[in-house]
Amino acid sequence: MPSSEQRPSALCFDDPVDAVGRNNTPNPSLDDIVARRLRRRDALRGLALLATAAGTGALAGIRPRPAVAASGETTLSFTETSSAVSPTHHVAPGYTARILMRWGDPVLPGAPAFDPANVTADAQAKQFGYNNDFIGYLPLPAGSANAEHGLLWVNHEYTNPDFMWSGLTKDTIGEKMTADRTKAEMAAHGGSVMEVRKENGTWSVVPDSRYARRVTATTPMRIGGPAAGHDRLKTAADPTGTSVLGMMNNCSGGKTPWGTILTGEENIHMYFSGETSGPEAANHRRFGVGGKGTVYPWWARHDARFDVAKEPNEANRFGWLVEIDPYDPMSMPVKRTALGRFKHEAGTVVVNNDGRVVVYCGDDEKFEYVYRFVSDGRFDATNRGANRELLDHGTLSVARFDADGTVRWLKLRHGEGPLNAANGFASQADVQIEARRAADLMGATKMDRPEDIEANPVTGVVYVVLTNNSDRTPEQVDAVNPRAKNYYGQIVALQPPGGRGKDADHAADTFRWELPLLAGDPNKPEHGAKYPQGISNGGWFSCPDNIAFDPQGRLWIATDQGTDWPRTGIADGIWACETEGASAYVTKCFFAVPIGAEMCGPEFTPDGKTFFVSVQHPAVDGVKGSNYDTPATRWPDFKDGVPPRPSVVVITKDDGGEIGS
Ligand code: FEO
Numbered sequence: 001m002p003s004s005e006q007r008p009s010a011l012c013f014d015d016p017v018d019a020v021g022r023n024n025t026p027n028p029s030l031d032d033i034v035a036r037r038l039r040r041r042d043a044l045r046g047l048a049l050l051a052t053a054a055g056t057g058a059l060a061g062i063r064p065r066p067a068v069a070a071s072g073e074t075t076l077s078f079t080e081t082s083s084a085v086s087p088t089h090h091v092a093p094g095y096t097a098r099i100l101m102r103w104g105d106p107v108l109p110g111a112p113a114f115d116p117a118n119v120t121a122d123a124q125a126k127q128f129g130y131n132n133d134f135i136g137y138l139p140l141p142a143g144s145a146n147a148e149h150g151l152l153w154v155n156h157e158y159t160n161p162d163f164m165w166s167g168l169t170k171d172t173i174g175e176k177m178t179a180d181r182t183k184a185e186m187a188a189h190g191g192s193v194m195e196v197r198k199e200n201g202t203w204s205v206v207p208d209s210r211y212a213r214r215v216t217a218t219t220p221m222r223i224g225g226p227a228a229g230h231d232r233l234k235t236a237a238d239p240t241g242t243s244v245l246g247m248m249n250n251c252s253g254g255k256t257p258w259g260t261i262l263t264g265e266e267n268i269h270m271y272f273s274g275e276t277s278g279p280e281a282a283n284h285r286r287f288g289v290g291g292k293g294t295v296y297p298w299w300a301r302h303d304a305r306f307d308v309a310k311e312p313n314e315a316n317r318f319g320w321l322v323e324i325d326p327y328d329p330m331s332m333p334v335k336r337t338a339l340g341r342f343k344h345e346a347g348t349v350v351v352n353n354d355g356r357v358v359v360y361c362g363d364d365e366k367f368e369y370v371y372r373f374v375s376d377g378r379f380d381a382t383n384r385g386a387n388r389e390l391l392d393h394g395t396l397s398v399a400r401f402d403a404d405g406t407v408r409w410l411k412l413r414h415g416e417g418p419l420n421a422a423n424g425f426a427s428q429a430d431v432q433i434e435a436r437r438a439a440d441l442m443g444a445t446k447m448d449r450p451e452d453i454e455a456n457p458v459t460g461v462v463y464v465v466l467t468n469n470s471d472r473t474p475e476q477v478d479a480v481n482p483r484a485k486n487y488y489g490q491i492v493a494l495q496p497p498g499g500r501g502k503d504a505d506h507a508a509d510t511f512r513w514e515l516p517l518l519a520g521d522p523n524k525p526e527h528g529a530k531y532p533q534g535i536s537n538g539g540w541f542s543c544p545d546n547i548a549f550d551p552q553g554r555l556w557i558a559t560d561q562g563t564d565w566p567r568t569g570i571a572d573g574i575w576a577c578e579t580e581g582a583s584a585y586v587t588k589c590f591f592a593v594p595i596g597a598e599m600c601g602p603e604f605t606p607d608g609k610t611f612f613v614s615v616q617h618p619a620v621d622g623v624k625g626s627n628y629d630t631p632a633t634r635w636p637d638f639k640d641g642v643p644p645r646p647s648v649v650v651i652t653k654d655d656g657g658e659i660g661s
């Protein structure tokens, strides 16, 4: 989802909107911290320290892989494709990109074929939903490493009604969103489970699979963890505070080692209308819920639970990471409140070197935070069921990035520090529901839109992807967010202590950090971009969003410039690089999306020979006058009368080898 442009096109036109949640807290910027240090210490020494922390190699633990370092040659041998904007997608020569699933394709047995003239709730509830984002591949059978037969979970983040139905304009969209169309929108949200198989080198969806499932904005779900049953989660429809209908705006996510999906509810404020002056008023303001944050006002018109004036607690039941078991179509999704409530992007799970489970989470809004959960219990690889409630018990922390290259994980524990009743936190449930405000009080570092966070399985280094922040002023610049009016984004590398790969201690109180890459066009000094020597003319990118690692530990970066892509003139897509050695962070363009689309969902099969990606909202972003009737592209069908369709694309190498090699 283009979060700085987080609205259906008919409502936002082409102007990036401000962040709607408000982080007005006076947390010290790193400039303040540095200034204090400079007052205490020798000024020259302090400036040298800042220069080091800002990206000249502060991570003592990141060591080159010798073979690569010696030769200086990248193992990424593919020839770059062009990042030019065009009506269709492009992949590097020698690779084939096929459409696997499109919006409206049948998922459940008995689902009707896609009929663009007849998009109904009944049909949509059985078909592939809209705006595919996160993709998770889970092998069949469960627990195997099968790279040619498995389940594919796909998030359906949000809807663009002016691309789903004919005749909607920005002036008429509100009145034309009937109750039936609103139900269809709700059914187009959520996620899909599909069984997929590779035969004779070609992937397809297995029809009528017993695993096939649609999860929507009305699917019954359980609430688990420390906020379950709390008064602030109780509503007229659910006086227990433990049961909720649906999930919304599921952007990115992650997979657990026990074979479930974590899917992140992101911009949930868009669905709520009205305003409350009651006890939830400040909480809703901090989250951007209600008032001007509303994007889908017809949801509240047709379903009163989305009116916070009538049901102020309903919004507290969204904004969580949801755990779903794709192997069991009858299983009930669970909202894991121990992981905190904010605008969730990633939910990346790592088994720590001591067996505890660590989940890294980004809160995707300007000036929001990076979070980490550490479970109390340990992962049991021999007993799947023993891991079911691991994510209900543990400690949520938030990151402070110090100018000396230290990351401090600040624990969000009720009763510790300022997280007490005097500050409105009467219990741990309050801390989880208002995780943002708890993080404010703890002095977390305000970041440039934290999106994906992933750990390199080979090195153990954790990468935090910051997409952009055009609202940062020169006074707000700090070492880890070093550019004002940051339209281009950056990638932060975090080194846990303890050793490489599985030896890394992801639960440690402090890590080290550095900035290996500042995105943007290196040929334009005004962008302030930073890449290593050796980048090609087409090797640069803007607005990194979701990332993946292949089995060799190479980094694959998906971008989302939103409506702002005319600023750079390039398409969104996938760029790849090594993370160690002489070619580290020399990025190369591998795939480009069609005009108006965003790239999301990068996911490899365990053998590295298949690469699934999501093409979201083709024809939508940054194209004036584009809609169902006059789209900027009719990708992927290119048939008159058929609108553009968000789709999952599957990429394989023509010689059958590993992607990138
Ligand atoms: Fe849905 Fe953070 O992009």
Ligand code: CA
Residues within 6 Å of the ligand: 001, 251, 252, 345, 451, 545, 546, 560, 600
């Ligand atoms: Ca995203």
